[in-house]
Protein backbone atom coordinates (compact mmCIF):
# COMPACT_ATOMS: atom_id res chain seq x y z
CA UNK A 1 0.00 0.00 0.00
CA UNK A 2 1.46 3.40 -0.84
CA UNK A 3 -1.27 5.72 0.39
CA UNK A 4 -3.19 5.98 3.66
CA UNK A 5 -5.87 3.29 3.67
CA UNK A 6 -7.90 1.24 6.12
CA UNK A 7 -6.04 -2.03 6.49
CA UNK A 8 -8.01 -3.70 9.25
CA UNK A 9 -11.31 -2.81 10.90
CA UNK A 10 -13.16 -4.29 13.85
CA UNK A 11 -16.18 -2.63 15.44
CA UNK A 12 -14.22 -0.57 17.95
CA UNK A 13 -10.71 -0.66 16.51
CA UNK A 14 -9.30 0.53 13.17
CA UNK A 15 -5.73 0.02 12.00
CA UNK A 16 -4.39 2.20 9.15
CA UNK A 17 -0.93 2.45 7.58
CA UNK A 18 0.42 5.49 5.74
CA UNK A 19 3.76 5.77 3.94
CA UNK A 20 6.73 8.05 4.44
CA UNK A 21 8.01 9.93 1.39
CA UNK A 22 11.11 11.04 -0.38
CA UNK A 23 11.23 14.28 -2.40
CA UNK A 24 12.73 13.30 -5.77
CA UNK A 25 12.99 16.98 -6.55
CA UNK A 26 12.49 19.97 -4.28
CA UNK A 27 12.71 23.50 -5.65
CA UNK A 28 12.20 26.43 -3.33
CA UNK A 29 11.32 30.03 -4.25
CA UNK A 30 11.73 33.36 -2.48
CA UNK A 31 9.79 33.78 0.76
CA UNK A 32 6.72 36.02 0.96
CA UNK A 33 6.34 38.66 3.65
CA UNK A 34 4.84 36.03 6.02
CA UNK A 35 7.87 33.73 5.52
CA UNK A 36 5.96 31.27 3.32
CA UNK A 37 8.19 29.64 0.67
CA UNK A 38 6.61 28.57 -2.60
CA UNK A 39 7.67 25.02 -3.52
CA UNK A 40 7.70 22.82 -6.54
CA UNK A 41 8.34 19.25 -5.54
CA UNK A 42 7.94 15.69 -6.73
CA UNK A 43 6.95 13.34 -3.92
CA UNK A 44 7.25 9.59 -4.01
CA UNK A 45 5.81 7.34 -1.30
CA UNK A 46 8.26 4.74 0.00
CA UNK A 47 7.61 1.39 1.67
CA UNK A 48 8.49 2.68 5.13
CA UNK A 49 5.26 3.03 7.08
CA UNK A 50 3.59 4.63 10.04
CA UNK A 51 0.75 2.65 11.57
CA UNK A 52 -2.09 4.17 13.57
CA UNK A 53 -4.42 2.03 15.67
CA UNK A 54 -7.55 3.97 16.64
CA UNK A 55 -9.67 2.48 19.44
CA UNK A 56 -13.03 3.76 20.66
CA UNK A 57 -12.60 5.71 23.92
CA UNK A 58 -14.29 8.41 25.98
CA UNK A 59 -11.36 10.88 25.80
CA UNK A 60 -8.66 11.64 23.24
CA UNK A 61 -5.43 9.91 24.28
CA UNK A 62 -2.19 8.98 22.51
CA UNK A 63 0.64 6.49 22.91
CA UNK A 64 3.57 5.80 20.59
CA UNK A 65 6.09 3.01 20.10
CA UNK A 66 8.92 2.27 17.67
CA UNK A 67 12.28 3.87 16.81
CA UNK A 68 12.44 7.50 18.02
CA UNK A 69 9.01 7.27 19.73
CA UNK A 70 10.47 8.95 22.84
CA UNK A 71 11.03 12.13 20.76
CA UNK A 72 7.39 12.31 19.73
CA UNK A 73 5.21 14.74 21.72
CA UNK A 74 2.17 13.01 23.22
CA UNK A 75 0.22 16.20 23.90
CA UNK A 76 -2.11 18.32 21.76
CA UNK A 77 0.77 19.38 19.48
CA UNK A 78 1.03 15.86 18.05
CA UNK A 79 -0.13 15.87 14.45
CA UNK A 80 -2.24 12.75 15.01
CA UNK A 81 -4.10 14.42 17.90
CA UNK A 82 -4.55 17.56 15.81
CA UNK A 83 -5.93 15.43 12.96
CA UNK A 84 -8.45 13.68 15.23
CA UNK A 85 -9.58 17.00 16.71
CA UNK A 86 -9.89 18.61 13.28
CA UNK A 87 -12.05 15.75 12.01
CA UNK A 88 -14.22 15.72 15.16
CA UNK A 89 -14.76 19.49 14.88
CA UNK A 90 -15.54 19.35 11.16
CA UNK A 91 -17.94 16.41 11.44
CA UNK A 92 -19.49 17.44 14.77
CA UNK A 93 -18.34 14.26 16.54
CA UNK A 94 -18.24 14.16 20.34
CA UNK A 95 -16.78 10.63 20.71
CA UNK A 96 -13.21 10.17 21.89
CA UNK A 97 -10.49 7.93 20.55
CA UNK A 98 -7.30 6.31 21.77
CA UNK A 99 -4.59 6.61 19.13
CA UNK A 100 -1.58 4.30 19.20
CA UNK A 101 1.24 5.22 16.79
CA UNK A 102 3.69 2.59 15.60
CA UNK A 103 6.55 4.72 14.25
CA UNK A 104 8.41 3.31 11.26
CA UNK A 105 9.50 6.55 9.58
CA UNK A 106 12.48 8.34 11.18
CA UNK A 107 11.33 11.18 13.49
CA UNK A 108 12.22 14.69 12.22
CA UNK A 109 13.97 13.01 9.28
CA UNK A 110 12.46 14.88 6.33
CA UNK A 111 10.34 11.83 5.40
CA UNK A 112 7.06 13.22 6.76
CA UNK A 113 6.40 10.65 9.49
CA UNK A 114 4.21 13.04 11.49
CA UNK A 115 2.27 13.89 8.35
CA UNK A 116 1.74 10.18 7.68
CA UNK A 117 0.38 9.82 11.24
CA UNK A 118 -2.03 12.69 10.59
CA UNK A 119 -3.23 11.19 7.29
CA UNK A 120 -3.65 7.72 8.81
CA UNK A 121 -5.52 9.21 11.80
CA UNK A 122 -7.98 11.02 9.51
CA UNK A 123 -8.75 7.78 7.67
CA UNK A 124 -8.90 5.72 10.88
CA UNK A 125 -11.18 8.11 12.80
CA UNK A 126 -13.40 8.64 9.76
CA UNK A 127 -13.95 4.86 9.77
CA UNK A 128 -14.22 4.47 13.57
CA UNK A 129 -16.66 7.34 14.01
CA UNK A 130 -18.62 6.47 10.85
CA UNK A 131 -18.34 10.03 9.56
CA UNK A 132 -17.94 8.84 5.95
CA UNK A 133 -16.22 11.95 4.59
CA UNK A 134 -15.54 12.24 0.86
CA UNK A 135 -11.87 12.01 -0.21
CA UNK A 136 -11.93 15.74 -1.10
CA UNK A 137 -13.13 16.64 2.40
CA UNK A 138 -10.37 14.55 4.00
CA UNK A 139 -7.82 16.19 1.66
CA UNK A 140 -9.02 19.70 2.61
CA UNK A 141 -8.77 18.81 6.31
CA UNK A 142 -5.31 17.32 5.67
CA UNK A 143 -4.09 20.58 4.12
CA UNK A 144 -5.05 22.50 7.27
CA UNK A 145 -2.76 20.23 9.32
CA UNK A 146 0.45 20.56 7.31
CA UNK A 147 1.83 20.89 3.79
CA UNK A 148 2.89 17.22 3.54
CA UNK A 149 -0.33 15.70 4.93
CA UNK A 150 -2.35 15.70 1.66
CA UNK A 151 0.43 13.72 -0.02
CA UNK A 152 0.47 11.12 2.76
CA UNK A 153 -3.24 10.63 2.07
CA UNK A 154 -2.76 10.36 -1.70
CA UNK A 155 0.49 8.37 -1.80
CA UNK A 156 2.15 6.96 -4.93
CA UNK A 157 3.91 9.74 -6.89
CA UNK A 158 2.74 13.34 -7.22
CA UNK A 159 3.87 16.84 -8.10
CA UNK A 160 3.28 19.32 -5.27
CA UNK A 161 3.07 23.08 -5.71
CA UNK A 162 2.00 25.92 -3.41
CA UNK A 163 3.38 24.81 -0.04
CA UNK A 164 3.65 21.30 -1.52
CA UNK A 165 -0.03 20.70 -0.72
CA UNK A 166 -1.52 21.29 -4.18
CA UNK A 167 -1.09 17.88 -5.74
CA UNK A 168 -1.18 16.47 -9.23
CA UNK A 169 -0.68 12.68 -9.44
CA UNK A 170 2.27 11.69 -11.63
CA UNK A 171 2.86 8.42 -13.43
CA UNK A 172 5.65 6.19 -12.24
CA UNK A 173 6.43 2.72 -13.54
CA UNK A 174 8.37 -0.09 -11.91
CA UNK A 175 10.08 -0.15 -8.55
CA UNK A 176 12.99 1.91 -7.27
CA UNK A 177 15.33 0.69 -4.55
CA UNK A 178 16.44 3.21 -1.95
CA UNK A 179 18.89 3.11 0.91
CA UNK A 180 18.18 5.68 3.62
CA UNK A 181 20.91 7.01 5.89
CA UNK A 182 19.03 7.95 9.04
CA UNK A 183 20.65 10.38 11.49
CA UNK A 184 20.45 10.27 15.28
CA UNK A 185 19.59 13.94 15.51
CA UNK A 186 16.76 15.45 13.48
CA UNK A 187 16.82 18.83 11.72
CA UNK A 188 14.17 21.48 12.28
CA UNK A 189 12.37 22.30 9.03
CA UNK A 190 12.08 26.07 9.85
CA UNK A 191 15.81 26.19 10.68
CA UNK A 192 16.69 24.67 7.29
CA UNK A 193 14.48 27.18 5.45
CA UNK A 194 16.11 29.97 7.49
CA UNK A 195 19.58 28.77 6.45
CA UNK A 196 18.37 28.55 2.83
CA UNK A 197 17.28 32.22 2.95
CA UNK A 198 20.59 33.24 4.54
CA UNK A 199 22.61 31.42 1.85
CA UNK A 200 20.62 33.12 -0.94
CA UNK A 201 20.38 36.50 0.75
CA UNK A 202 16.56 36.22 0.69
CA UNK A 203 14.43 38.37 2.99
CA UNK A 204 10.71 37.74 3.37
CA UNK A 205 9.02 40.42 1.25
CA UNK A 206 5.71 41.18 -0.49
CA UNK A 207 7.27 40.49 -3.91
CA UNK A 208 8.23 36.94 -2.80
CA UNK A 209 6.08 33.84 -3.10
CA UNK A 210 6.03 33.70 -6.90
CA UNK A 211 5.48 30.12 -8.15
CA UNK A 212 8.64 28.12 -8.83
CA UNK A 213 9.53 27.19 -12.44
CA UNK A 214 8.60 23.57 -13.15
CA UNK A 215 10.13 23.12 -16.62
CA UNK A 216 13.20 21.55 -15.08
CA UNK A 217 11.33 18.38 -14.19
CA UNK A 218 11.01 17.09 -17.77
CA UNK A 219 13.90 14.61 -17.33
CA UNK A 220 12.60 13.49 -13.95
CA UNK A 221 9.07 12.86 -15.22
CA UNK A 222 10.42 10.99 -18.22
CA UNK A 223 12.59 8.81 -15.95
CA UNK A 224 9.56 7.98 -13.77
CA UNK A 225 7.34 7.12 -16.73
CA UNK A 226 10.08 4.92 -18.21
CA UNK A 227 10.84 3.30 -14.81
CA UNK A 228 14.50 4.15 -15.52
CA UNK A 229 16.53 4.28 -12.28
CA UNK A 230 19.71 5.55 -13.99
CA UNK A 231 17.85 8.53 -15.46
CA UNK A 232 16.00 9.07 -12.17
CA UNK A 233 19.29 9.07 -10.25
CA UNK A 234 20.65 11.77 -12.56
CA UNK A 235 17.53 13.93 -12.12
CA UNK A 236 17.34 13.95 -8.29
CA UNK A 237 17.54 17.48 -6.90
CA UNK A 238 17.04 19.33 -3.61
CA UNK A 239 17.50 23.11 -3.29
CA UNK A 240 17.63 22.73 0.52
CA UNK A 241 20.67 20.43 0.53
CA UNK A 242 23.39 23.14 0.82
CA UNK A 243 21.44 24.79 3.67
CA UNK A 244 21.03 21.50 5.55
CA UNK A 245 24.74 20.70 5.13
CA UNK A 246 25.62 24.18 6.45
CA UNK A 247 23.54 23.48 9.58
CA UNK A 248 24.74 19.87 9.92
CA UNK A 249 28.16 19.47 8.26
CA UNK A 250 28.15 15.80 9.33
CA UNK A 251 25.76 15.19 6.42
CA UNK A 252 28.64 15.45 3.93
CA UNK A 253 29.74 12.00 5.04
CA UNK A 254 26.63 9.91 4.16
CA UNK A 255 26.31 11.93 0.93
CA UNK A 256 29.91 11.05 0.00
CA UNK A 257 29.72 7.43 1.18
CA UNK A 258 26.60 6.80 -0.95
CA UNK A 259 28.29 8.29 -4.03
CA UNK A 260 31.41 6.21 -3.45
CA UNK A 261 29.23 3.10 -3.15
CA UNK A 262 28.00 3.71 -6.70
CA UNK A 263 24.53 5.10 -5.91
CA UNK A 264 22.68 6.09 -9.09
CA UNK A 265 21.81 9.35 -7.34
CA UNK A 266 21.95 10.76 -3.84
CA UNK A 267 19.63 13.40 -2.42
CA UNK A 268 18.67 14.86 0.92
CA UNK A 269 15.05 13.92 1.69
CA UNK A 270 12.94 17.06 2.21
CA UNK A 271 14.56 19.30 4.79
CA UNK A 272 16.70 16.38 5.98
CA UNK A 273 18.65 15.07 7.64
CA UNK A 274 17.82 11.67 6.06
CA UNK A 275 19.99 11.05 3.01
CA UNK A 276 18.33 8.97 0.28
CA UNK A 277 20.52 6.97 -2.10
CA UNK A 278 19.05 5.35 -5.20
CA UNK A 279 20.47 1.87 -5.70
CA UNK A 280 20.67 -0.49 -8.67
CA UNK A 281 18.98 -3.38 -6.86
CA UNK A 282 17.82 -4.43 -3.38
CA UNK A 283 21.22 -6.11 -2.91
CA UNK A 284 23.03 -2.91 -3.89
CA UNK A 285 20.81 -0.89 -1.51
Ligand code: ATP
Pocket residue numbers: 071072073077078079080101106107108109110111112113114115117118148186189270271272
Ligand atom coordinates in the same frame (compact mmCIF):
# COMPACT_ATOMS: atom_id res chain seq x y z
P1 ATP B 1 8.48 16.93 7.23
O1 ATP B 1 9.27 16.09 6.26
O2 ATP B 1 6.99 16.89 6.98
O3 ATP B 1 9.02 18.30 7.46
P2 ATP B 1 9.73 15.38 9.25
O4 ATP B 1 9.60 14.00 8.69
O5 ATP B 1 11.05 16.06 9.11
O6 ATP B 1 8.58 16.25 8.67
P3 ATP B 1 8.34 14.58 11.63
O7 ATP B 1 8.87 13.26 12.07
O8 ATP B 1 7.04 14.57 10.92
O9 ATP B 1 9.44 15.33 10.77
O10 ATP B 1 8.24 15.53 12.91
C1 ATP B 1 8.80 16.80 13.04
C2 ATP B 1 8.51 17.31 14.45
O11 ATP B 1 7.11 17.37 14.64
C3 ATP B 1 9.02 16.37 15.53
O12 ATP B 1 10.29 16.77 15.96
C4 ATP B 1 7.97 16.48 16.63
O13 ATP B 1 8.34 17.44 17.59
C5 ATP B 1 6.72 17.00 15.95
N1 ATP B 1 5.63 16.00 15.82
C6 ATP B 1 4.33 16.26 15.97
N2 ATP B 1 3.58 15.16 15.73
C7 ATP B 1 4.41 14.17 15.45
C8 ATP B 1 4.21 12.79 15.11
N3 ATP B 1 3.00 12.23 15.05
N4 ATP B 1 5.31 12.05 14.85
C9 ATP B 1 6.55 12.63 14.89
N5 ATP B 1 6.78 13.92 15.23
C10 ATP B 1 5.73 14.69 15.49
